[in-house]
Amino acid sequence: MSESTPAAASPVATVSPSLGARLAAEAFGTFLLVFSVAGTAIYAAGFNGGHGGLNVGFLGVALALGLSVVIGAYAFGPVSGGHFNPAVTLGLATAGRFAWRDVIGYIVAQLVGGIVASSILLWILSGAKGAKGDFLTLQFKGASTGYGELSPGGFGIWSVIILEIVTTAFFLYVILGVTHTRAAAGFAPLAIGLTLTTIALIGIPVSNGSFNPARALATAIYGGPVAIGQVWVTILAPIVGALIAGLTNRALFDGSRKS
Template sequence: MNKAIAEFIGTFTLVFLGCGAAVVAGNLVGVLGIAIAFGLALIGMAYGIGPVSGCHINPAVSLGVLLAGRMSAGDFVKYVIAQCLGAIAAAAVLYMVVSGKLAGYDLAKQGLGQNGWGAGYQGEYGLGAAFLFEVVATFLFVTVILGSTGAGAPTANAGLAIGLTLVVIHIVGIHITGTSVNPARSLGPALLVGGNALSQLWLFIVAPLIGAAAAGILSATGALDAKST
């Protein structure tokens, strides 16, 4: 139960602070500021809840860990449920905060930092580009996670390496998809915003899971294990 609570809190923090930076301060801090917000939120949680649950805070990461043989199927299910609930709660709290703006807040127009693609969204990239980016970015992200937390790795620095990787992924991906690489992060805002965000949610579930599965399977083969010389 401690692991599930930790994953709930960690995912809540990532979505609330990361999406919150985009919604509340995006016009002030820009792409770089939003990317740093997501990365720093992850770094903080890595050291805050990492000793409890490993700080997956992402169903794609949990899938990669599962396929790499580092967690049980039972724990995987508990993690994913806690992560999704944490993301939904974070989106709900974020909406309650921004709706308190005296000038009013149009949820349908201003959103909650939801992911997407196509006409009218960010750089207006197509479906193929969005799908490919999410698969590749998630594969790279989960590869860094599995490598930096594996046997023989300097795990004390893992949280920093993982968080900085997330920063770079956001810098590249914000204008493509808003950057998901995390089905739970996409689920929370999409459920509240509805419309295109909800109809496009499938991509931000399927593509990250494909990328994460590839990373997990690669790790399970031992292809990236350190070799003694």
């Protein structure tokens, strides 16, 4: 397994994908993630003033997040490694599993994929009955991540910061573990997707479940002043958690021992 393909589910290709192909895969994978998660929150969750009436609730949004990552990792992981998250890219680079020279390109591709997804969701939502005035902003505000007014459970800023740091660090530890050379081949996307579902069930009531700066920014840009004003929290905290995991992973799990 190459250092740049943490979620690859197929044998290593004889010719490595070009940088352009990898960036396109990251953009498409992040698009899938944001479109699935934000779309479920806006159209089907039925909580926090959501437009949808299906009421799939927190569990539905958590499953949408986990399943979208499983699908994206199997589909695009063999090309780009299936990061779909700037925090993951930075954490993997810090851990020595990804080349620093490609970090900026990956992050830009992820941000573009997420923003295109939320823009299309906004376009679709504009055709809903009663979609006028502040309606669109309120729907994206309800899907945005943050504290206080944006927290489904009304949690404060420090609760959100701690939650996002701890859960993202845990997520990175799982990624680094299941993509290790000693890990069972082919199961990384499943483990990663199930981990995201698990931490989303914890995180959605607290912060609306970011763990991903691209996802946080994609909904905040259409969520009004409060969402934009708070987005720094759910951009910075996941990055801190990912860096902690990247810096400590080797000491915790890769320490050599004498036989």
